[in-house]
Amino acid sequence: MIAAGATVAALQAQTGYPQRLDPLDNRILICHALGLTRVGLITQSERMLTADEAARLGALLQRRLDGEPIAYIVGQREFFGLPFNVGPAVLIPRPDTELLVELAMERLPPSGRVLDMGTGSGAIAVALAHSRPDAAVTALDVSPAALEVARGNAALNQARVRFLESDWYSAAAGERFDLIVSNPPYIASGDRHLSEGDLRFEPSGALTDFADGLSALRTIAAGAPQHLEAGCWLLMEHGYDQAGSVRALLAAQGYTEVQSWRDLAGIERVTGGRRP
Known part of the structure; x- marks a missing residue:
C-alpha cells in the first residue's frame, strides 16, 4: 500500500508494492505517476505524496506486478534513439x-x-x-x-x-x-x-x-x-x-x-x- 505523505526517496528505497519490483521499473513508474524527470526524481526526493498521487502510483505499480509490460503502462518505448508510442x-x-x-x-x-x-x-x-x-x-x-x-x-x-x-x-x-x-x-x-x-x-x-x-x-x-x-x-x-x-x-x-x-x-x- 502506498501511503499519502510518503516521500519520493522512501518510495525509491522501498522498490516495490507490496512485493519487490525491478529498481528501474520502480523508478520509471514513480517518474510517470508524478510527472517527474530523472533529474526531478533527485531534486524532489523529499517531496511528500498527496493522496491522489499515492493512489495513482499504487495503481501503476500493481499493473506491473500483474505482469503488464512497462512500455504499455507508460505508453512509450525508445527505439533507435527515438520515442515511440505503444499500446x-x-x-x-x-x-x-x-x-x-x-x-x-x-x-x-x-x-x-x-x-x-x-x-x-x-x-x-x-x-x-x-x-x-x-x-x-x-x-x-x-x-x-x-x-x-x-x-x-x-x-x-x-x-x-x-x-x-x-x-x-x-x-x-x-x-x-x-x-x-x-x-x-x-x-x-x-x-x-x-x-x-x-x-x-x-x-x-x-x-x-x-x-x-x-x-x-x-x-x-x-x-x-x-x-x-x-x-x-x-x-x-x-x-x-x-x-x-x-x-x-x-x-x-x-x-x-x-x-x-x-x-x-x-x-x-x-x-x-x-x-x-
Whole structure:
C-alpha cells in the first residue's frame, strides 16, 4: 500500500508494492505517476505524496506486478534513439530489431525506395525515414489499429512514411523497391514463450503465425522478387533458432549472397539475400 505523505526517496528505497519490483521499473513508474524527470526524481526526493498521487502510483505499480509490460503502462518505448508510442495494438519495439535498421541503412541506396512489411508501431519504417530523409519509405500492415499507432509515431518523430493497409504485398501490387525489410510473426504456435512475460500482453497475431513460425517468412521471401529491383536486398528478422531454416528457404528460391547477422547477444537475428 502506498501511503499519502510518503516521500519520493522512501518510495525509491522501498522498490516495490507490496512485493519487490525491478529498481528501474520502480523508478520509471514513480517518474510517470508524478510527472517527474530523472533529474526531478533527485531534486524532489523529499517531496511528500498527496493522496491522489499515492493512489495513482499504487495503481501503476500493481499493473506491473500483474505482469503488464512497462512500455504499455507508460505508453512509450525508445527505439533507435527515438520515442515511440505503444499500446496493446502493437508489439513493443526491442533493441534486437535495431540490427535490422542498421543493416537496412547500409544497403539502401541514395534516394532509395524501401518497403517495411508488417510495420506494427512503425518503429523500423520511422527509424529509417528519420535517419534517411532522402529515402521513400512505404510501410504495410494488415491491422488498422496498428497503422493508426504507426502514423502517430511518424508524426511524433517528423518522419515521412507512406502507410498502407495491406495483407502482405496486396496493396503494393505492381510496385518495385530497392530494399524490403520485415520483422514478421515468427514464433511457432504453442511455443511456451507466448504465455510468459510481456508476450502475454502483446497482440498474438504480431507474434505468431499460428503455424510453424516460418509461414510469414516464406510468404515474404516468395513474393519479394516481384517487388525488388535486380540485385537488391531482402532482410528479415527471425527467431533465435531459425537462421538456418531461413537461409535454406532463401537459397531455395534463388537469392544470392544469403547470410545471417548476429545481434548484441551473439544470436543470429537477421537473415537476408539479394534478388538475382
